[in-house]
Amino acid sequence: MKDRELIRELNKILTLEHGHLGMYENFLNHRDKDTRRTFRRFMEIEKEHINKITAVILNMGGKPSIIVESGDIIGQLFGITINAATDREVIKTYSYIEKKSHQGYSDFVTKLEDDSEARNQFIAEIASSNMLEAQLMHLWLEDKLKTLN
Numbered sequence: 001m002k003d004r005e006l007i008r009e010l011n012k013i014l015t016l017e018h019g020h021l022g023m024y025e026n027f028l029n030h031r032d033k034d035t036r037r038t039f040r041r042f043m044e045i046e047k048e049h050i051n052k053i054t055a056v057i058l059n060m061g062g063k064p065s066i067i068v069e070s071g072d073i074i075g076q077l078f079g080i081t082i083n084a085a086t087d088r089e090v091i092k093t094y095s096y097i098e099k100k101s102h103q104g105y106s107d108f109v110t111k112l113e114d115d116s117e118a119r120n121q122f123i124a125e126i127a128s129s130n131m132l133e134a135q136l137m138h139l140w141l142e143d144k145l146k147t148l149n
């Protein structure tokens, strides 16, 4: 993979990560205390994801930039409106998005691993930790869904 292509791919991931942050940063709006506490930590995790991807782009000599112009990234990327949705719908949507995120990272990691360049193996390791956390979040959300009617 050429550097430019890789940086473009990383900026796409960065955009999605900003979307994820947007899902959790209003954690205080949730009535359920367990959801509030969990989303607060998820927000921190998403910030870590953003920081890691940003660091990789900068270390490659690239410029971190969000691809979607402004506002509701998730809405624009997935065509989903979160406003006015029930708790159950919100959790279900987020679960779907985290599942997609895990799949996206998984494809990205595989692509990097197929590349023999040592640097790309290093980036694959960083991306795989984000991949794992997306899966953990997805699993928590799936589990939470079982408690909601």
Ligand SMILES: [Fe+2]
Pocket: 017, 020, 045, 046, 049, 101, 130, 134
């Ligand atoms: Fe994330």
